[in-house]
Amino acid sequence: xxxxxxxxxxxxxxxxxxxxxxxxxxILLERGLKVEVLDGDVVRQNLSKGLGFSKEDRDTNxxxxxxxxxxxxxxxxxxxxAAISPYRAIRDENRKLIGRFVEVYCKCDLDTLKxxxxxxxxxxxxxxxxxxxxxVSDPYEPPEHPEVMVDTxxxxxDTSVAKIIAxxxxxxxxxxxxxxxxxxxxxxxIKRRLQDLGYI
Amino acid sequence: MRLFGRRKKRRACVVGLDGVPFGxxxxxAGEGVMPRTAALLRGGGLRQMRASLPxxxxxxxxxxxxxxxxxxxxxxxxxxVEPDTYRLRFPMFGDLAVPTLWDRxxxxxxxCAVINQPSTYPARRMPGALVSGFVALDLEKSVWPKEHxxxxxxxxxxxxxxxxxxxENLDGLLDDLFATLETRRRAAAYFWERERxxxxxxxxxxxxxxxHFLWRAVEQADDPRHDRALGYYQAVDKFIGExxxxxxxGAAADHEGEGFLMLSDHGFCELRQEVRLNAWLREQGYLxxxxxxPKSVAEMAEGTRAxxxxxxxxxxxxxxxxxxxxxxxxxxxxxxxxxxxxxxEWSHEGEPVxxxxxxxxxxxHGPRTELGPDLVVLSRPGLDLKGTTRGKExxxxxxxxxxxxxxxxxxxxxxxxPDQPEISDLAAVIEEWLRA
Numbered sequence: 001x002x003x004x005x006x007x008x009x010x011x012x013x014x015x016x017x018x019x020x021x022x023x024x025x026x027i028l029l030e031r032g033l034k035v036e037v038l039d040g041d042v043v044r045q046n047l048s049k050g051l052g053f054s055k056e057d058r059d060t061n062x063x064x065x066x067x068x069x070x071x072x073x074x075x076x077x078x079x080x081x082a083a084i085s086p087y088r089a090i091r092d093e094n095r096k097l098i099g100r101f102v103e104v105y106c107k108c109d110l111d112t113l114k115x116x117x118x119x120x121x122x123x124x125x126x127x128x129x130x131x132x133x134x135x136v137s138d139p140y141e142p143p144e145h146p147e148v149m150v151d152t153x154x155x156x157x158d159t160s161v162a163k164i165i166a167x168x169x170x171x172x173x174x175x176x177x178x179x180x181x182x183x184x185x186x187x188x189x190i191k192r193r194l195q196d197l198g199y200i
Numbered sequence: 201m202r203l204f205g206r207r208k209k210r211r212a213c214v215v216g217l218d219g220v221p222f223g224x225x226x227x228x229a230g231e232g233v234m235p236r237t238a239a240l241l242r243g244g245g246l247r248q249m250r251a252s253l254p255x256x257x258x259x260x261x262x263x264x265x266x267x268x269x270x271x272x273x274x275x276x277x278x279x280x281v282e283p284d285t286y287r288l289r290f291p292m293f294g295d296l297a298v299p300t301l302w303d304r305x306x307x308x309x310x311x312c313a314v315i316n317q318p319s320t321y322p323a324r325r326m327p328g329a330l331v332s333g334f335v336a337l338d339l340e341k342s343v344w345p346k347e348h349x350x351x352x353x354x355x356x357x358x359x360x361x362x363x364x365x366x367x368e369n370l371d372g373l374l375d376d377l378f379a380t381l382e383t384r385r386r387a388a389a390y391f392w393e394r395e396r397x398x399x400x401x402x403x404x405x406x407x408x409x410x411x412h413f414l415w416r417a418v419e420q421a422d423d424p425r426h427d428r429a430l431g432y433y434q435a436v437d438k439f440i441g442e443x444x445x446x447x448x449x450g451a452a453a454d455h456e457g458e459g460f461l462m463l464s465d466h467g468f469c470e471l472r473q474e475v476r477l478n479a480w481l482r483e484q485g486y487l488x489x490x491x492x493x494p495k496s497v498a499e500m501a502e503g504t505r506a507x508x509x510x511x512x513x514x515x516x517x518x519x520x521x522x523x524x525x526x527x528x529x530x531x532x533x534x535x536x537x538x539x540x541x542x543x544x545e546w547s548h549e550g551e552p553v554x555x556x557x558x559x560x561x562x563x564x565h566g567p568r569t570e571l572g573p574d575l576v577v578l579s580r581p582g583l584d585l586k587g588t589t590r591g592k593e594x595x596x597x598x599x600x601x602x603x604x605x606x607x608x609x610x611x612x613x614x615x616x617x618p619d620q621p622e623i624s625d626l627a628a629v630i631e632e633w634l635r636a
Contacts, residue, residue: 171325196363
C-alpha cells in the first residue's frame, strides 16, 4: 500500500504553517513514517534562490516545491510543504500532479497577524516598506475545499495539530496511533455490550 | 466465447449472515422456510467453512475483510489485556494491522460500499462508503463519508438490537430484530442506488443475536416463539432475494450468480452450560486472585501461571511478557504441554469438555503471532467456554440458548473457492474476480 502523501500547508505569513508543519512532522516520525519538510523560507534560500515575489516567481517557487513533493510522495515519503502558496490554481496544479495531496488551510485574520508579527513584516508592509506582501499588497486566494482547515487565531497549536492528525487517520493516510483507545465512557459501554452477549 | 466484444464490468455482492451455521441454513432452505436461499442452493455452491480461531466475530470478520490470519492482522478477540497491568482493552478498527480487501480494491481503482461490517469502528476513509457494525457505539463515528449520516438517521438506521433488554423480554427482542433488519434493508437499498460501487457488502448481525437468545425457538417446533422465529429467517431470506434480484437487474455477471457470495463468520449450536475457564484454571492451581470477587484478570495474584480471555484463549503468565509474569520463558513449553494434557483429560458428566486444542503456532502465522494466546481451546457442542473471572463454579447455567462453533460456518459462491474453505480464503477469491 502506498505510504507517501503530501501535506500542503497554505496561509498568510505568520499564520502558523511552519510551527504546525514541525509539530506534525514529529508525530509522523514517531509513528515510523519517513518525513521531509519543505519550508517556504528555507526553499527560497536554495531551491528557489534568486526568485522574487512577482506572481510569476511565486508560481515558479510553488511549482518547484510541488515537483519535489511529488518525487518524495511517490517514494513513500510524507512530504510536508509549508509555504504561503497564495494562488489557488498553482496549488490545484500540484494537487493534480501529486494525487495523494492533503491541503491544510491555516486561517488567521489580519488583525491577529498584525498583532503577532514576530518578524515585524506586517508593520513594514503596511508602511509600504515591503512591496508585494501577501495579504497586504498582494492577493491571497484561500482554498475552497481544503481537507483540513485550522483557525490559528481561535485555537491553540495542540488543537490544530490534533485536528490535522485526526484527519490524516480518518482519511487512512496514516495508521491510528498505537495507543488509540476508547474513552472511559466508551469502554464502559463496550464492556456492557460484550457482557450482554456473554462475551466477558 | 466472446470475441472482440467489450467485457461487462465485474461486480461483487456479499451478504453476510452473522453466525448462521451451515446445517441450519441447509435445513431451513430444505424445509421451505428460506425459499430464495433454497433456489440458490439447488444450483450448487454451498460449502461448510471453518471460521477463525477463536470462532468469534471480531476475529472471523477481520480474517474475512483482510484475507489474513490473526497472526497477521493482529485481532485475537473482542478483548486484549495490557501486558503490564492486565487491564482489559478493546481493539478498534485502527488496530487492524493489514489493509482490508476494500483498501486493496481501492488501489486497483475499485469502489466499495460496506454496510454493518463488524469490527470496523470507528469508520475511516475507504474507497467508497462504510457503515461500521458491532461494537459500533455512535452512528456519527460509524459512517464514512459523513454525507451518508443524515440519510441513515432519517431512515431510523439501527446499529444493533438492544441486547440488554433482550434478557428480560424475548418478544421485545424479536420485535427489535425485525425492525433492525428492516433498517438494514433500507440502508442496503439506499447505498445500492446512491454509491458508485464495484463491491457491495451488507452483513445481517441479527441472526447471531437471535441465536444467542433464541436458538431453541428455531430448533424446537414446540417452542412458544417457533413461528415468529421462522418468520425472522423468512425475512432474512426475503432480504437475500432482494439483494440477488438487484444484483442481477444490471446483468452484472456473465453467468447467473457469479460474483454473488453469502457467508457466515462462524457456526452455532445449542448451549447447555457455560464453562468458566478461569474458574477451572483456579481450581487446577494455575490461577489465583487478590480479591474475593475479581472483576477482571487484572486482580490476579502473584504466582498466577495462566489465565484465560474470552472465548477459549489461554495465556501463560510468562516473565517478560506480562507485568506479573512468573513463568520462566524456558519453562513455558512444558507448562503449555501440561495444561493441554489436563484440558484433554477434562470431563464433565462423563464426556470430554474440550474438542480441540491448538497451540499458538498451530493456530496462527504471521508477524503478530507472538501477541496471540498460548493455547486456543474449543469445547464440545453445548458447553460454551467463557473468559469471565466471575464465579467460582466452573459450570454454570445461563439464559443464553446458543453458542458459537468453529467448523460449520458456511459460504455460498459460484466463484471457485477451496474445497475445504476457511473464512480467510474468501478475500482472495473476491479480489481475483474483481481484478480479472
